[in-house]
Amino acid sequence: MLHALSSQFVDEVLANVLLHRFLWFRRAAPARGPRPEKFPALFSGELSAFYAPDPAPVDLEAGRILFRETVNSTVWDCRFSSESPLGWPVSDRVWCRHWKTRHIDRGVTLVGVDGIVQLGTRWFRRLAEVLNPCGIDVFAMDAPFNFRRTPRGYMPGQLIISGDLGHQLAVTRQAVRDLWRVVVSLQQQGRRVGLMGVSYGGWLSLLTSLLAEGLDFLIAVAPPVDIFGMLRKRGGTIVRGVRRGIGYEPLDATSVKRLVRPVVPTNWPQKMPGDRVSLHAGRYDRLVPRRGIETLARLWNAKLAVYDAAHYNLAMSTRILPDIAAEVRALAGIDAA
Secondary structure: HHHHHHHHHHHHHHHHHHHHHOOOOOOOOOOOOOOOOOHHHOOOOOOOHHOOOOOOOOOOOOOOEEEOOOOOOOEEEEEEEEOOOOOOOOOOOOEEEEEOOEEEEEEEEEEEEEEOOOOOHHHHHHHHHHHHHEEEEEEEEOOOOOOHOOOOOOOOHHHHHHHHHHHHEEEEEEEHHHHHHHHHHHHOOOOOEEEEEEHHHHHHHHHHHHHOOOOEEEEEEEEOOOOHHHHHHOOOHHHHHHHHHOOOOOOHHHHHEEEOOOOHHHHOOOOOOHHEEEEEEEEEOOOHHHHHHHHHHHHOOOEEEEOOOOHHHHHHOOHHHHHHHHHHHHHOOOOOO
């Protein structure tokens, strides 16, 4: 009981720090997204229409920049233009970091996305330190309005949720289509591609897995699965941030439930076999309800690991990194170095 209370207390404190130091930075006016008459597909409630068209592969090595070299990897920064621009030039340029193994290449690339306030690449850098010696590449994408895609005058993550419903739907669509484009571009190189996301990035990875063909595996750590359920709650620090953007008036539950269908994974069947999908949840997580993850695991017949931990212990620390690395190796069929 004491462990549960202390974990939840840490979660709530950190969530309030994120809310007031980042997501409500300078109390900027909420961003405005497309209107239904201008972008009907965005408000269609249909998966294929919402994310159409399929992305075109891009040469990820064109114009890449050498970031550093280590004993185990050559680290590159890659950039390309988003196919779903939202009119924010800095964010519409997609940034990725690629830890390319210097060991015997096993032809596997793990593609990752981090949480809603991304300040660096620590999670995936640490994961690359374990996976590169096994011959596995790691490729991390910055989501729109996060890390290097943050417009001047804002904080990382602030514009992800600080907007009306049209803006938030458009941001999700852009993020998923950018990630999908990374997947098809690596597959065109002949790579086996696995997806892995943490928190907000886990949600984007789940959604991308509904669209991308031929994914090798999927791992999602503490993903916010039940977005509709979270929006209907009055409490919750992150939910308060979202509601500031879309307004505090009571939601028309029927209308919103239809509109957000394309961004709720439980509404759709998974393309991959359940034993290729692994979900990780915190028993004491106050930011991301565990029940939504458990429901998704049942629907997709996916593997589920529940930890005696809260959100911070899973998404913001690297305590479960050894478990994740071992799982990646097992799913890829590669022994430890």
